[in-house]
Amino acid sequence: MANQATKTVNGIPMDILENTVESIKKEPKLAKSKFHISNKWVSGGQNQTTITSFYSSGRENFHKRTFTLQSDEPELLAGNDTSPNPVEHLLNALAGCLTSSMVYHAAVNGINIYEVESEVEGDIDLRGFMGLAEDIRKGYNKINVRFRVKSDSENTEQLKSLAKFSPVLDVVSNGTKVDISISS
Numbered sequence: 001m002a003n004q005a006t007k008t009v010n011g012i013p014m015d016i017l018e019n020t021v022e023s024i025k026k027e028p029k030l031a032k033s034k035f036h037i038s039n040k041w042v043s044g045g046q047n048q049t050t051i052t053s054f055y056s057s058g059r060e061n062f063h064k065r066t067f068t069l070q071s072d073e074p075e076l077l078a079g080n081d082t083s084p085n086p087v088e089h090l091l092n093a094l095a096g097c098l099t100s101s102m103v104y105h106a107a108v109n110g111i112n113i114y115e116v117e118s119e120v121e122g123d124i125d126l127r128g129f130m131g132l133a134e135d136i137r138k139g140y141n142k143i144n145v146r147f148r149v150k151s152d153s154e155n156t157e158q159l160k161s162l163a164k165f166s167p168v169l170d171v172v173s174n175g176t177k178v179d180i181s182i183s184s
Helices: 014-026 086-108 156-163 167-174
Strands: 038-043 046-056 059-071 113-123 142-151
Touching (some): 014 086, 059 086, 086 142, 086 156, 086 167, 142 156
Antiparallel strands (some): 113 142
16 A cells, blocks of 8 residues: 655644644543653753653554753843743743744634744843832733745734734733642
8 A cells, every 4th residue: 555645734734733623523531631841950040841742542642852941041130041941941941832822723724834033022020120119010911923824825813813823822911820838
């Protein structure tokens, strides 16, 4: 039997995506997923995150390799400025998730995308983080995302709505309960 070429849209192998969607439609419990990381403080504002696997489709799935992410703070905040700080990582996560969501959902809807670029900026008042003002948020009070998209669709509102499938956008926009526990 000859290998058939896999149909791709926006670089996404549609057969794999369609099989995943059909499996979840048939067995909704396969959609339950859990992503997890390990983080270790290094020194000062530096810490290191390790990502090896995630739970989805009823099992633990291991990445092809272990991913390591570094965080630090800029010198202005008494860090060594060796890597992005956590709030910059958050903007990266938002940009990546918005882009992937738009591209994937466009592919499912038969919309070809040729190029996507974005600029993301967040406004933070450091008085909240530093504990200098109780009435100031500790995190971003506003995030702006500006996309430039080259596509065969002239409907920018449709592309904007497809980006809104982003799980990270949902977390940032609607908040998520976070439980913190500490042991020694």
